Amino acid sequence: AIQMTQSPSSLSASVGDRVTITCRASQGIRNDLGWYQQKPGKAPQLLIYAASSLESGVPSRFSGSGSGTDFSLTISSLQPEDFATYYCLQDYNYPRTFGQGTKLEIK
Amino acid sequence: QVQLQESGPGLVKPSETLSLTCTVSGGSISTYYWSWIRQPPGKGLEWIGYISYSGTTNYNPSLKSRVTMSVDTSKNQFSLRLTSVTAADTAVYYCAREIIVTTGTKFDPWGQGTLVTVSS
Numbered sequence: 001a002i003q004m005t006q007s008p009s010s011l012s013a014s015v016g017d018r019v020t021i022t023c024r025a026s027q028g029i030r031n032d033l034g035w036y037q038q039k040p041g042k043a044p045q046l047l048i049y050a051a052s053s054l055e056s057g058v059p060s061r062f063s064g065s066g067s068g069t070d071f072s073l074t075i076s077s078l079q080p081e082d083f084a085t086y087y088c089l090q091d092y093n094y095p096r097t098f099g100q101g102t103k104l105e106i107k
Numbered sequence: 108q109v110q111l112q113e114s115g116p117g118l119v120k121p122s123e124t125l126s127l128t129c130t131v132s133g134g135s136i137s138t139y140y141w142s143w144i145r146q147p148p149g150k151g152l153e154w155i156g157y158i159s160y161s162g163t164t165n166y167n168p169s170l171k172s173r174v175t176m177s178v179d180t181s182k183n184q185f186s187l188r189l190t191s192v193t194a195a196d197t198a199v200y201y202c203a204r205e206i207i208v209t210t211g212t213k214f215d216p217w218g219q220g221t222l223v224t225v226s227s
Binding site (some may be wrong): 031032034036042043044045049050051053055089091094095097099100101 | 207
């Protein structure tokens, strides 16, 4: 199975900050990667698919980039509602595998 | 708008079988892939597998020997069975739709999740 390694595992930031979360695949996965946001007690929600395509209804402050093995999710200006845990997910092959998550906390 | 809802027992005894059902509303189950994903308390997400409307399945090798998925298109439902459970199977179980489009793959929507605790 493809291993997905996210960094950092946690991150403290302030409202208005620009933050970047990275995800590395153990082998090349083209651009077959999604990013999901999970708030406490809630199901994950899709933010980005195909590495850089913004899901409908997701604010434009979220962006994704990368291909091959290295990917990133950037939030250009943090809003209070963005404090959550973020997961990458490779959909290059099965079994689908997630990164371990990045918890974004308020500084 | 498609919505998913998990249902099933919240408590299962060790060595017994976990059974969950996901009901799809607002759309037909007769397309896409229908997945199960779980999350142990305080931990990350694990993909369990999927089933298509025609009954094609694909399971995570780590669970394959214990997992069975089924689909009932007449009820717009799909189900998960996990045998010989242990405490390590305690988790929130989510059902989700997997959509594969020309530009990529989406897991959307997800059910709200149901906590299953394995304990005697």
